Amino acid sequence: MKTLSLFPLTSPMAMFTRIAMSEVPGIEVLLSIIFLILATILIGFIAAKIYRVGVLMYGTKPTIGKIIKAIREN
Structure with missing residues (x-):
C-alpha cells in the first residue's frame, strides 16, 4: 500500500485510504x-x-517510427 500511495496513477486513492486507516x-x-x-x-x-x-x-499515415523520429527532432 505504501508503494501504491507514492505511484502517481494510484496515489490519490491509495493515500486517502492510508490516511483513513492509519497514521x-x-x-x-x-x-x-x-x-x-x-x-x-x-x-x-x-x-x-x-x-x-x-x-x-x-x-500522411503515421507509423510508430515516424512519430518517434519527429518527436526526437523537435
Missing part, C-alpha cells in the same frame, strides 16, 4: 503530491509533443 507521516503525503504533480507535467509535455507531431503529419 501517515507528513513527508510521505508531501512526496505523493510532488510525484503526482511532476508526473502530470511530464505527461503534459509528452502529450503536447505527440499532438504537435500529429498536426505536422496531417494527411
Whole structure:
C-alpha cells in the first residue's frame, strides 16, 4: 500500500485510504503530491509533443517510427 500511495496513477486513492486507516507521516503525503504533480507535467509535455507531431503529419499515415523520429527532432 505504501508503494501504491507514492505511484502517481494510484496515489490519490491509495493515500486517502492510508490516511483513513492509519497514521501517515507528513513527508510521505508531501512526496505523493510532488510525484503526482511532476508526473502530470511530464505527461503534459509528452502529450503536447505527440499532438504537435500529429498536426505536422496531417494527411500522411503515421507509423510508430515516424512519430518517434519527429518527436526526437523537435
